Structure formats: C-alpha cells, structure tokens
Amino acid sequence: MDLPINPPLRPMLAKAVKTMPKGDLLYEPKWDGFRCIVFRDGDEVELSSRGERPLTRYFPELVEAVKRELPERCVVDGEIVLPKGSRLDFDGLQQRIHPAASRIKLLSERTPASFIAFDLLALGDESLMETPLGERRRRLVEALSAARAPVYVTPASDSYDLALRWFDEFEGAGLDGVIAKPRDTVYEPDRRVLFKVKHERTCDCVVAGFRWHKSGPVVGSLLLGLYNSEGKLQHVGVAASFSMKRRAELVEELRPYRLENLDEHPWAEWANQTEATVDRMPGAVSRWTGKKDLSWVPLRPELVVEVAYEGMEGDRIRHTARFRNWRPDRTPESCTYEQLEVPVAYDLNDILAGEATSPRTDR
Template sequence: MDLPISLPLSPMLAKAVKTMPKGDVLYEPKWDGFRCIVFRDGDEVELSSRGERPLTRYFPDLVEAVKRELPERCVVDGEIVLRRGSRLDFDALQQRIHPAASRVKLLAEQTPASFVAFDLLAVGDESLMEVPLGERRRRLVETLAEARAPIHVTPASDSYDLALRWFDEFEGAGLDGVIAKPLDIAYQPDKRVLFKVKHERTADCVVAGFRWHKSGPIVGSLLLGLNNAEGHLQHVGVAASFTMKRRAELVEELQPYRMDDYTGHPWEGWARQTESTADRMPGAISRWSGKKDLTWVALRPELVAEVAYEGMEGDRIRHTARFRRWRPDRTPGSCTYEQLEVPVAYDLDDIFSGPHA
C-alpha cells in the first residue's frame, strides 16, 4: 500500500466519565462492535482492529463494500457492527471471527456486517491526522456523502440536549452510550483524549464458578448466573477487574464453596463442550484465540454478588461486569432475569437518518 498513513496504526481512544461533558465538543453515538481502521489503496484493502490485529479475512463482504463505496485511496476510522432487525447484535458479530474459510464465507452471506465511519484520517495523498476534529468531520461527511449501505457515516451533533436524548433512546437499538470529542484536537493514536459516557446498572447474580488468572493461582474472573423462567441457572457472563491483592483474597473466600468435580453442578455438561456448541458457556473455545485456557473451577451455586453492568445482549450481560459486593442477604433463587431493566426498543434506521448522518 502507498498511502500517506501506513499500517500499523492504533486508534484514538476515549476515557470513561460519569456525566456528559459540555463545551466545544462533538457528540456521537457509541457503537457496540469491533473498532476498525480501514486502509484502502485501489484494490488493496486492510481492516485493522483496535489491537492492530487484521480483521480483513473475516469480513470479505465489507472488503467488497469498501471497494464499492469508499474513495480509491483513503484511511477511515470507524466500527464494524452487525444488525439483526432493528438493533445491533454483538453476539452475532462475534460469530464472524472463525478460523475456517468456508465458515467465514457462509457467515458473510448469512449475517453481513456494516461499517460505521466516524473519522477521516487520509484521502488521496493528503493526511488529515493533524487537522482539527471539526474539520475532519466536515471532510468525512463530504467525502462519504454518496456512500450506501453497508457503509454509513455516524450521526453527530454539538447539541448537549440531543446527546442526552441519544444516551437514553439509542440503547434500545443496541448502542453503548455517547462519545464526546473535543472539536479542536488532532488525531492522536492510542491516546485517551475523547470521553465516553456509558450505561451502568446493577444486578444480583449467582457466582457458580471462577477462572484462574493467567499470571498464576489467583482468581481471574467470577462466572455469573441468573435463573431463567424455567428455574435453570443460565450462565450470563463474568465479573473481573480486580486488583491483584483482591484476586488473591478471593481464592480464600471461595475455597469453602469449591466442588471436587462438576458432578451435580447446574453447568455440569459445559465442561465438555466443543467449538460447535451454539450457546456461549464457561468453557467455550475463544474465537479470538483458540489456545486460550477457558477451563473453570465449579463452585456450589450458593454465593450471590452484586455486579455493575452496561446492558444485556440477549440473555447475557454485554461485555465484562464489575464486582461491587457480596450479597449475603440474597438467596440464589431470587437472582432472576425479572430484576433487569429492559430499554425501550429503538430502530437503527432512525439513527442512521439522524443529524448529519
């Protein structure tokens, strides 16, 4: 490739804040997908992830869309998302990461992805890395004015009140929150100079297992469960983000609840699942790294923990939950899906037709 910006390139990042920033900023919806910087030089296209890992082979449908809808030579920052009906489906997007070429081809046909552009870093022979964000936004809208689905330009606005409304409404379409971007900044790779406001709720979950930390015999994450309508304990995700000291303390706290084997555990059959298993369970093979050890230690399902989470994706917690405290006053049977807040549905088409989209 012969572009004014070359691979690898780390994306500009955002730091979490509790309240919506005010001032000379541009507000955008926070998309729930795979961060991706698109490099195109004629027929050469590379899709680079946040961790600078190549995504190109997993999304042949987007490669063709890029060739069809983006300028002949450009670098565009954005997000790969996948929609099911009127909302995003992060679970289905994760399924697109598969080692088998035949499966990749089939999924590209059955569950095609979309690319939402939110920054223009280069076009033709011109690098825009040092250009202020406000001007890059204007150039992005102008350059992609004729782009058609599955390539989209994210809505954006300088209205604080509209950003608050987006924060409340867009979750119903599967979005994560709102990003606030200072209008005068240059593009700063791998720097947290943007701001993100994300939803946070709490739930009481059964802790029915844990995984060891990669660094040694300390707790890496807690496996969480909720009782479904049939009374079965459904694995809903994990809680992590502990300090190293707290991880060591958890080993001792969990010791009285450890089981010698999986016999009699609600998730007994999950220890023997394979890559073809449809539901994501504690021992599932990681699509990002098939060598990653996802074995787990069974606990008697008697402990209840309050965790903070951003939202749900189907019957699972979206992304990693954060441990808040133990709840000895709650019984495992009381940890059901009924306690969860369900956002009002919102149509993705209304988002794409929003301000300056």
C-alpha cells in the same frame, strides 16, 4: 499499499466519564461492535482491529463494500457492526470470527456486517492526523456523501440536549452510550483524549465458578449466573478487573464453595466443550484466541454478588461486569432475569438513515 498513513495504527481512544460533558464538543452515538481502521489503496484493502489484528479475512463483504463506496485512497476510522432487524446484534458479530474459510463465506452471506465511519485520517496523498477533528468531520461527510449501505457515516451533533436524548433512546437499538469529542483535537493514536458516557446498572447474580488468572494461582474472573423462567441457572457473563491483592483474597473466600464432583454442578454438561458455541458457556473456546485456556473451577451456586453492567445482549451481560459487593442477604434463587431493566425499543434503521439527528418531536 502506499498511503500517507500505513498499518499498523492503533486508534484514538476515549476515557469513561460519569456525566455528559459540555463544551466545544462533537457528540456521536457509541456503536457496539468491533473498532476498525480501514486502509484502502485502490484494490488493496486492510481492515485493522483496535489491537492491530487483521479483520480483513473475516468480513469479505465489507472489503467489497469499501472498494465500492469509499474513496480510491483513504484511511477511515470506524466500527464494524451487525444490524439485525431493528437493533445491533453483538453476539452475531462475534460469530463472524471463525477459523474456517467456508464458514466465513457462509456467514458473510447470511449475516452481512456494516461499517460505520466516524473519522477520516487520510485522503489521497494527504494525512489528516494533524487536522482538528471538526475539519476532519467535515471532510469525512464530504468524502462519503455518496456512500450507500453497508457503509454509513455516524450521526454527529454539537447539541448537548440531543446527546442526552441519544443516550436515553439509542440503547433500545443496541448502542451503548455516547462519545464526546473535542472539536480541536488532532488524531492521537492509542491515547484516551475523547470521552465516553456509558450506561451502568447493577444486578445480583449467582457466582457459580471462577477462572484462574493468567499470571498464576489467583482468581482471574468470576462466572455469573441468573435463573431463567424455567428455573435453570443460565451463564450470563463474568466479573473481573480486580487488584492482584483482591484476586489472592478471593481464592480463600471461594475455597469453601469449591466442588470436587462436577456432576453436582448445573453447568456440568459444558465442562468438556471444545468448540466455540453460540451459548459461550463456561469452558467454551474463545473465537479470538482459540488456544486460550478458558477452563474453570466449579463452585456450589450459593454465593450472590452485586455487579455493575452496561447492558444485556440477548440473555447475557454485554461486556465484562464489575464486582460491587457480596450480597449475603440474597438467596441464589432470587437472582432472576426479572430484576433487569429493559430499555425502550428504538429502531436502528432510523439511526442509520439519519432520522435521529433532528430536535425531539412526537414519535
């Protein structure tokens, strides 16, 4: 591969802000998938993740799509997503990371992914990394004007009002916010020079276990549960991002609730899981790092915690939740799915077809 920019390359990043910024900005929907920089030099294609891990082998259908739909020699920043019906399926996308070649082939046929392009870093022999974003966007639209599914160019607009509409409506299609990009910025790898506005809600969850931190005998994350309509405690995700001082304090706070006999725990059946499963229950092997220790310490399901979260993916919290407060005033049994806010449905196909960029009309 001989391009003006060759892998490895870390993507440009965004920092979280509480409100939609104003100014000389381009707004784009924030896609919920795997960040990916595509390198194409003729028949050579490499899909590189945010952490510079190769994604190429996991998405053979996208490799073929890149050869068919992207310019002969280019570097394109974007997102790998998995459409399912009228919304994105992040759970299904995670299933695509599998060690077995036969499984990869099967899933590429059963649950094919799409690539959403949002930045052009090189074209032919020309590097565009020092070119302002506004011009890179124009070149991207031009270069991919004839691209067909499963390759798309993300919608973009300089309208603040339209960005607010996207933020309100697109969550119903599985997207998780809006990215605001200064039009004059050059491409700065691994630097947070963009802005992201994401949904944040709170809910009360049962703390049913914890994992040790990789650095030593302090708490790494809390395992969260909600009671479903059948009265069973469903594992919904984890809360993390504590300071090291707080991690040590949590060891003592949780000590009175630790269970020696796992048979008394509602998640006992998952304790000895050795494969990455759809449910991703406590103890399941990570699809990204199969050797990572995900063992957990069971707790009596009596503690209630308020956490902040961005949204739901099926019956689980999407991404990592953030600890807010203990809730001694709440009973564990009151922590059910009924407390969760459900976004209004929005058809993903309207976004992909470019029908969501016009001013608001009665839908």
